[in-house]
Amino acid sequence: MALTTSEVKSKVLIVEDDRGVGISLRTILEEEGYEVELVDCMKKAREIAQREYFHAVLLDLWLPDGNGLDFIKELKEYLPMSPIIVITGHGKTEHAVRSIKEGAFDFLEKPFSMEKLLLTLRKALELSFAPSEEEDIVGISKPIMALKGLINKVAKSSASVLILGESGVGKELVARRIHRLSQRKSFIDLNCANISDELFESELFGYEKGAFTSAVSRKHGKLELAHDGTLFLDEIGDLSPKSQAKLLRVLETKQFSRLGGNQVITSSFRLISASNKNLSEMVEKGLFREDLYHRISTIVIQVPPLRERLEDIPILIEHFLKKYACRKVFTEEALKVIKSQRWRGNVRELKNFVEKLCILHEGEEVSKADVEKFLGVGYEEDLSFLFSEQDLRTAKQAFEKLFIQKKLREYNNDVKKVAQVIGIDLSNLYRKIKLYRIEV
Numbered sequence: 324m325a326l327t328t329s330e331v332k333s334k335v336l337i338v339e340d341d342r343g344v345g346i347s348l349r350t351i352l353e354e355e356g357y358e359v360e361l362v363d364c365m366k367k368a369r370e371i372a373q374r375e376y377f378h379a380v381l382l383d384l385w386l387p388d389g390n391g392l393d394f395i396k397e398l399k400e401y402l403p404m405s406p407i408i409v410i411t412g413h414g415k416t417e418h419a420v421r422s423i424k425e426g427a428f429d430f431l432e433k434p435f436s437m438e439k440l441l442l443t444l445r446k447a448l449e450l451s452f453a454p455s456e457e458e459d460i461v462g463i464s465k466p467i468m469a470l471k472g473l474i475n476k477v478a479k480s481s482a483s484v485l486i487l488g489e490s491g492v493g494k495e496l497v498a499r500r501i502h503r504l505s506q507r508k509s510f511i512d513l514n515c516a517n518i519s520d521e522l523f524e525s526e527l528f529g530y531e532k533g534a535f536t537s538a539v540s541r542k543h544g545k546l547e548l549a550h551d552g553t554l555f556l557d558e559i560g561d562l563s564p565k566s567q568a569k570l571l572r573v574l575e576t577k578q579f580s581r582l583g584g585n586q587v588i589t590s591s592f593r594l595i596s597a598s599n600k601n602l603s604e605m606v607e608k609g610l611f612r613e614d615l616y617h618r619i620s621t622i623v624i625q626v627p628p629l630r631e632r633l634e635d636i637p638i639l640i641e642h643f644l645k646k647y648a649c650r651k652v653f654t655e656e657a658l659k660v661i662k663s664q665r666w667r668g669n670v671r672e673l674k675n676f677v678e679k680l681c682i683l684h685e686g687e688e689v690s691k692a693d694v695e696k697f698l699g700v701g702y703e704e705d706l707s708f709l710f711s712e713q714d715l716r717t718a719k720q721a722f723e724k725l726f727i728q729k730k731l732r733e734y735n736n737d738v739k740k741v742a743q744v745i746g747i748d749l750s751n752l753y754r755k756i757k758l759y760r761i762e763v
Contacts, residue, residue, distance in 0.1 A: 337380075338380065368382075404471070483574075488627070498510075535582070
């Protein structure tokens with residue numbers, strides 16, 4: 324079967340005070356496969372939009388408790404990623420212009436044909452489902468809808484956020500979505516996995532020329548660059564006690580100095596942290612500072628693993644197929660096999676599977692047998708494609724990439740452990756990971 328966004332059951336909010344029109348719209352949309360909620364005033368729309376997620380809104384222009392044009396901007400705060408289609412029986416050109424300026428997707432004047440409404444709604448949903456260049460969160464399952472709703476609520480605040488979840492669930496995507504909706508300036512990230520105390524300090528605070536042997540010029544640190552923006556600390560649970568203490572002091576004062584310098588710098592930033600570890604358990608065991616934990620976890624967001632959102636798998640597959648410009652059609656049986664897997668590497672593992680299939684599978688249709696083959700035979704077990712390389716150097720690089728990918732999966736992306744096991748320096752392994760664009 325071909326995977327398309329039209330197969331997704333979208334949820335639509337209708338805000339219409341004319342009961343007859345509202346019921347007619349709801350009936351037609353439900354017949355088309357949409358899930359519909361109908362309310363007759365802004366007050367009810369406001370209440371339901373704050374607690375539930377809708378993929379699109381049909382908004383009447385004239386409502387008993389106010390003007391729909393004045394309500395668009397407020398509604399966009401509750402549902403920032405959802406297109407709003409304004410419908411009215413008393414439309415004027417200036418109303419249409421203003422509704423678009425306020426953020427509406429389109430403006431339809433009554434009477435309009437149902438075909439035109441459905442076409443407009445379908446186009447709006449297709450554009451909203453299309454992933455942005457920044458790779459937005461993909462999915463329509465209840466856990467993902469709840470996640471998006473929580474993100475919408477916390478994005479406008481300046482509270483610190485701690486994102487928890489297994490490896491590969493998309494914690495950085497959550498952080499980037501929060502930042503994007505917050506309308507802050509720069510998004511500055513720092514991966515704390517297996518980072519030394521010295522490197523952490525130089526990256527966080529920056530340094531002056533001559534602060535140490537290799538400091539040949541001044542470097543602005545992550546804290547300075549994140550002023551009026553977002554500082555994202557990934558894998559914060561890997562920080563040493565010394566680095567935890569340094570970070571805590573900055574969070575308490577918002578002030579610091581570059582290494583080798585005396586100037587006190589103040590930075591106003593919003594902190595978002597992420598970890599695949601249970602930080603509250605680490606606090607109990609004395610492995611993570613309790614005071615720091617409370618500082619970084621004003622809001623805690625738990626990202627669901629892929630096994631808890633199986634209905635998103637077809638949408639994710641379609642998303643990855645588009646990303647790799649790959650034309651494949653999955654049979655129903657093939658999708659059942661995919662959904663039956665544990666996917667311990669979550670969305671990242673699914674993404675790698677689709678990429679592998681796009682590279683190695685010949686033909687457009689993907690059957691159950693094809694899926695079982697590619698799930699059972701990894702890159703490292705089917706190396707025949709290496710012999711198609713034109714020279715030894717390219718083949719060696721291809722094998723080296725596959726070997727590192729296999730070891731990273733085997734040791735749950737513990738880069739330090741993998742470096743020890745395969746017998747190379749940690750810095751050298753990081754260089755190869757960057758060279759081969761391997762996701763960890």
